[in-house]
Amino acid sequence: MRHGKKLNHLGRTNSHRKAMMSNMATSLILHKRITTTLAKAKALRGYVEPILTKSKNDTTHSRRTVFSYLQDKDATNILFREIAEKIANRPGGYTRIIKMENRLGDNAEMAMIELVDYNTVYGTDVAKTEKKSTRRRGGAAKTKTAETAPVAAEAVKAEPVAEAPAVETPEAPAANEENAEKGE
Template sequence: MKHRIGFNALSRRSGQRKALKRNMVTSLFRYERIETTKAKAKEVQRTAEKMITRAKVDSVHSRRMIARDIKDEAVLAKLFTQIAPLFSDRNGGYTRVLKTGNRQGDAAEMAILELVVKTEKPKKKAEPKKEKESKKAPKEKTEE
């Protein structure tokens, strides 16, 4: 029986499992989409959703609590400034798991874990195209 077992151990010791979740959550927030096994995706999804919920309130305490797991300052800033405001009116369900089939080598079930709402990537400013002077000015004929 599997009573009162609230998580998947992923066949790892606790330190390895903790590091795996930290790295995958960081990658999820950095790239907004990761491909992994279905079991890992479901475990990382739980952690990521809790972090997004905490990040919706931008306080020193929230930043410190999440900074315990996300060591990359740029990703931490992105979570609080870009990702969390997108979900301010949503009460949960910030991520989705899409099944993609089985892996070729060991037939493990693969899945894509992604954020439901995509952040806008900063668009490069379109430089005004310079008109090419394809028509050269006609040369003046000199009279000899």
């Protein structure tokens, strides 16, 4: 019986699947982002996240354990030197899966899996531009009318004030006399 066993076999034998996951994990560590099918990306996430967690503790035992999964010295060194520093404060969730268009040949669901801390596409600069575009789309008519109406009213008020000193100068003492009569 296979109760509780949720491993996706991906239509491969055990040895083939382990070799493929090892190669994909190595590519992910070296290139920080790879494109593959959605099923493989989900399987890779379950394979590579424990390896990334293991890399936070830089001991000989953890290096040997990670090397047994990756079978690549360069990837292991990069993992423990560069990636472990960036993910040191992150409690989990080191990878992100982004769905892409289906593949043309066989219409397979494609996805891009990337390391979250090495994100260059969805950075803070993109988030700032999204906020600006949201402001423009969401309340463009409300914002412009609300902002331009007070500015226009201030501009109208500002123009008579500029001309007013010559005209209002005689009225200013009258206003002062009215205030004096009221006792203010």
